[in-house]
Amino acid sequence: xxxxxxxxxxxxxxxxxxxxxxxxxxxxxxxxxxxxxxxxxxxxxxxxxxxxxxxxxxxxxxxxxxxxxxxxxxxxxxxxxxxxxxxxxxxxxxxxxxxxxxxxxxxxxx
Numbered sequence: 001x002x003x004x005x006x007x008x009x010x011x012x013x014x015x016x017x018x019x020x021x022x023x024x025x026x027x028x029x030x031x032x033x034x035x036x037x038x039x040x041x042x043x044x045x046x047x048x049x050x051x052x053x054x055x056x057x058x059x060x061x062x063x064x065x066x067x068x069x070x071x072x073x074x075x076x077x078x079x080x081x082x083x084x085x086x087x088x089x090x091x092x093x094x095x096x097x098x099x100x101x102x103x104x105x106x107x108x109x110x
Contacts, residue, residue: 002081003028004020004084006019006085007019009089011088015037015044029077030061030068030076034053060086061086062085062086063077063083
């Protein structure tokens, strides 16, 4: 089965495309998809997976627009033909005014 994966922020640059198709056996899981992603794009391993080959907690994974990050066993979440998976890295933000207290983040002036 074919699974479309959309990459965001720096993951897109590393993957070399906004979106890529990955082939999995019927009944494939998120774990199998992640393994196929890093097999085809090895530089994504350090961005997506920890030492135990589990998805980093700061990486968001959506299946058909639904956040499955907190599924009981994310890695074994089954995928269906035609599913669309989105991968988002952690994205920082905020802006501190130069004369403000260093521990206070302000969005003023944005």
